[in-house]
Structures are given as C-alpha cells and as structure tokens.
Amino acid sequence: MELLDIGRHCANPDCKQLDYLPIKCQYCKKDFCFDHSKPSEHNCSDAPSGDGERVPVCPLCGVPVPIVRGEDPNIKMNGHIAKGCHPPSATNSSKxxxxxxxxxxxxxxxxxxxxxxxxxxxxxxxxxxxxxxxxxxxxxxxxxxxxxxxxxxxx
Incomplete structure (x- = not known):
C-alpha cells in the first residue's frame, strides 16, 4: 500500500519534513510543519512588520476604519467622522x-x-x-x- 500522495513537505528549506497535517501560512500561502508554521519561524517575507496590524475602530459608531500601511490613522479617522459617521441610535426601551x-x-x-x-x-x-x-x-x-x-x- 503506497501513500505517496498524502501529506506535504515543509516549505522551509532547512526542514523539508513530510507532514500529514501541514499548516498553510496565511501570508505566503506555503505549507509548513508545526514547528515552522508561524511567520516568524520561517522568516515569511509577506508577513506584516511588527507584532501584527490592527484596524482602528471608530469610537462613535463602532465601524472599523481601514488604513493603508504608512498612513496616519488619526487623519483617516477624522475623515471618517467628517464624512458622516452614524453612531447607532439609542433604543427607546429602558430594558x-x-x-x-x-x-x-x-x-x-x-x-x-x-x-x-x-x-x-x-x-x-x-x-x-x-x-x-x-x-x-x-x-x-x-x-x-x-x-x-x-x-x-x-x-
């Protein structure tokens, strides 16, 4: 019984381990073993710099305001509010x-x-x-x- 088509080899050039449950990197879309699955473990060139990107959320309406890398989030948030940020309406019931x-x-x-x-x-x-x-x-x-x-x- 041959199992040649089952599993994937780790994309890390130093590892190349055959893994039956490989993990696909969300940034570079390559398959890795568990030990090299994190972007920092396989030096992923497509991963964002720093500890991860966060999208700012409007404090008035609770809508995420996307920003482009390198753009000032404060300017983008001010623009969002100036364009007519719609805070959620208050409910009429007290309960x-x-x-x-x-x-x-x-x-x-x-x-x-x-x-x-x-x-x-x-x-x-x-x-x-x-x-x-x-x-x-x-x-x-x-x-x-x-x-x-x-x-x-x-x-």
Missing amino acids: PFNSCSFSRCKERVAIRVVCSGCGKNYCIKHRLEPDHMCDKIKKDIKIKPSDSELVTTPT
Whole structure:
C-alpha cells in the first residue's frame, strides 16, 4: 500500500519534513510543519512588520476604519467622522435587548419567546399568559358575562 500522495513537505528549506497535517501560512500561502508554521519561524517575507496590524475602530459608531500601511490613522479617522459617521441610535426601551418584559423580571433570554396575546418578549418563567398578566386575559375577563347574566329563568 503506497501513500505517496498524502501529506506535504515543509516549505522551509532547512526542514523539508513530510507532514500529514501541514499548516498553510496565511501570508505566503506555503505549507509548513508545526514547528515552522508561524511567520516568524520561517522568516515569511509577506508577513506584516511588527507584532501584527490592527484596524482602528471608530469610537462613535463602532465601524472599523481601514488604513493603508504608512498612513496616519488619526487623519483617516477624522475623515471618517467628517464624512458622516452614524453612531447607532439609542433604543427607546429602558430594558436591554431580549430581556423579559415582565415588570419585575430582569432575566435575559437567548431566544425570543413572544406572547401571541400582547406581542411582548418573555423569559421561560413568564412565557404563559397567566404568568405575565397578559393584556389579552384582562380583556377576556372584562368581556365575560357575570354569573347573574348566565342564570336564566325558566319560562
């Protein structure tokens, strides 16, 4: 049984080890063994200088502002803000997103549980209409006839 086509040789000229799980460099796109997989380990000429590049994020809107190597990030950020940086609009509700709409509950849920009666979001504990005093139930109670109206006199 021959396994000649499986694996890759390390692209480092001093190593050339056959590796069955080679790691591809994100910059030069060559295959390396684990020992030479980091750009600093194989002296990658395509890797960025320094400890890595970071893209500045706008403090107002949270959008990343790309810069060209050698360009001043402050000038680019000022240009972004001058062009009409749109900060996210403030929410109208006082409760955080996906929090239970029951007045005394501070539970936050990962999945929205919306009541079919009032259309509000509730946690598992308050998801049923009687548990959160749903407006639909209050209306149904008012509409129901009283006990005296239910009793009919025989004729």
